Amino acid sequence: MSSEHMQIGEVAARTELSLRTIRHYEETGLVIPSARSQGGFRLYTESDVARLMVIRRMKPLGFSLDEMRELLAATDRLDSGDPLPADERTLLLERVGGFEEAAQRRVADLRTQLARAEEFAATLHERLTRIPAS
Structure with a gap:
């Protein structure tokens, strides 16, 4: 090997x-x-x-297997080293750019969810600290 x-x-x-x-x-x-x-x-x-x-x-x-396949096919083609017609290269770059934009949106959504989860956990912690010991 x-x-x-x-x-x-x-x-x-x-x-x-x-x-x-x-x-x-x-x-x-x-x-x-x-x-x-x-x-x-x-x-x-x-x-x-x-x-x-x-x-x-x-x-x-949250990208699907088909979306992963599509992105990988586009990047494979761009990275192949083969000369690409300008229109194909433009289309592939637009496709990859679309994935980049989708990823940025999804990251922002996850940050919002994380902030809400942290607020919830802090609320629970605060509530527990206010409960008198028995």
Whole structure:
């Protein structure tokens, strides 16, 4: 095995994803191992880990598997090194920009939810400190 390849356990540790989750992403076509060992074990590269990290970061923002697939396809095409017609490049950049805007909105929504949750927890704490000891 090449030192540039990692087995699924190392990838799971580095990405903080479970083996089951990584296998699920493989089954859905989001991440395909770059190689297989002679024994049939999945082998991943740094590029595969980076792809899994994109997916991991999209998940808590509520992006669907199809949305993840769409973003990854757009970034794969942009990063391919192949010359792109100007109109295709513009379309791909707009698509990625749309995801960036959606991510920013979802982050703002999560911040609002977190602030409300913190207010609630503080209210409960304050209430508990006002209850006389028995």
